[in-house]
Amino acid sequence: MRFETIGFIEWMKTRARTKIDLTRSSVRNFSLKNLNVKREELEIFGPNDYGYPPLLEAVASRYKVKEENVVTAVGSSHAIFLVCAALIERGDEVLIETPVYEPLLAVPRAFDAVTKRFERRYDNGYQIDLEKFASLLSPKTKLIVLTNLHNPTGALLSRRDLRDLVGIAHKSGAQVLIDEIYLEFLEGAESETSFSTEENIIVISSLTKVFGLGGLRCGWILASSALAKRLRSIIDYINVDGVFIGEQISAKIFDQIDSIKDESKETLEKNMSMIANLIRKEEKLSWVEPAGGVVCFPRVEAGLSGDELASLLLERYDTSVVPGSFFEKPQHFRMGFGVRPDTLARGLENIKKVLGSGLHF
Numbered sequence: 001m002r003f004e005t006i007g008f009i010e011w012m013k014t015r016a017r018t019k020i021d022l023t024r025s026s027v028r029n030f031s032l033k034n035l036n037v038k039r040e041e042l043e044i045f046g047p048n049d050y051g052y053p054p055l056l057e058a059v060a061s062r063y064k065v066k067e068e069n070v071v072t073a074v075g076s077s078h079a080i081f082l083v084c085a086a087l088i089e090r091g092d093e094v095l096i097e098t099p100v101y102e103p104l105l106a107v108p109r110a111f112d113a114v115t116k117r118f119e120r121r122y123d124n125g126y127q128i129d130l131e132k133f134a135s136l137l138s139p140k141t142k143l144i145v146l147t148n149l150h151n152p153t154g155a156l157l158s159r160r161d162l163r164d165l166v167g168i169a170h171k172s173g174a175q176v177l178i179d180e181i182y183l184e185f186l187e188g189a190e191s192e193t194s195f196s197t198e199e200n201i202i203v204i205s206s207l208t209k210v211f212g213l214g215g216l217r218c219g220w221i222l223a224s225s226a227l228a229k230r231l232r233s234i235i236d237y238i239n240v241d242g243v244f245i246g247e248q249i250s251a252k253i254f255d256q257i258d259s260i261k262d263e264s265k266e267t268l269e270k271n272m273s274m275i276a277n278l279i280r281k282e283e284k285l286s287w288v289e290p291a292g293g294v295v296c297f298p299r300v301e302a303g304l305s306g307d308e309l310a311s312l313l314l315e316r317y318d319t320s321v322v323p324g325s326f327f328e329k330p331q332h333f334r335m336g337f338g339v340r341p342d343t344l345a346r347g348l349e350n351i352k353k354v355l356g357s358g359l360h361f
């Protein structure tokens with residue numbers, strides 16, 4: 001194994017904090033005081049050998065799967081690591097989307113995978129070109145890695161494309177890891193997990209993005225019973241037990257998470273339309289409008305790059321967005337809009353000022 005710096009994660013942790021912070025990719029942090037949990041009901045120790053049973057039950061019932069198909073994890077970050085540890089052997093090929101949330105590329109590489117990339121192109125609405133995708137598979141392909149909704153663009157894959165992609169992978173004996181951490185920003189059928197035990201799909205998610213509960217570190221993996229068993233035995237190498245009190249709070253609030261989600265819905269809609277308005281009017285910006293979620297990935301059209309825009313915002317206007325190069329696309333920038341509308345409005349004004357200043361041309 002080799003652990004190289006994950007530039008994006010390091011940058012997120014060490015970047016200068018700004019008055020207007022549009023770098024984050026979740027709704028605003030939810031506070032413990034607003035959760036319906038009584039302190040006297042909580043304990044430090046309890047039964048959670050392979051996950052706290054009421055939490056396993058809550059996850060299984062939300063996603064209509066059996067408990068044997070659920071593995072709890074310390075956030076999706078832990079889930080990514082566990083899945084790669086369970087499946088990848090040195091030299092296995094792993095096909096990974098680009099642009100990509102960097103840990104989804106870095107972790108397979110840490111496990112000595114040979115990584116190949118399939119492009120999600122701007123001019124194709126960040127969908128997946130299945131023909132090109134199919135041409136990348138080989139008998140050595142062990143795993144396909146993608147996000148749905150896509151981070152950084154918020155694009156949604158159609159059920160049909162996803163089914164076809166899984167079929168192509170299946171024929172080649174590869175498994176498909178779908179990171180659905182943003183999917184439940186959508187509503188109804190679109191928000192339903194793609195996990196199915198009959199297919200070679202592994203799904204990971206957590207309470208971080210949609211529900212603003214990242215501090216609980218409540219993540220999970222949906223996997224076949226055989227893979228779930230292997231994942232649990234890998235947990236024995238890493239953390240043996242989960243954090244009981246966190247699992248206990250998560251289990252208690254699982255039936256409240258839809259109402260927690262509803263609280264941010266109006267703000268997100270308002271914010272998305274503010275951004276859409278700006279991009280409609282601002283000829284130096286273009287985008288593929290996200291299907292939903294909390295991030296978008298505008299492209300800067302003239303005279304400067306997304307990375308330069310991010311630097312100028314920081315230097316002149318105490319405003320931060322994620323430079324596109326962290327997602328392998330320096331012409332873009334990622335903007336998170338899970339903030340208060342007045343904060344976003346000020347951030348957008350600052351973007352207009354940078355684009356209108358002409359100083360960079």
Ligand SMILES: Cc1ncc(COP(=O)(O)O)c(C=O)c1O
Nearest residue numbers: 075076077101151179181206208
């Ligand atoms: C696609 C994706 N997966 C996983 C994570 C990590 O989430 P967690 O807080 O659950 O570890 C993130 C966070 O940005 C993400 O964007």
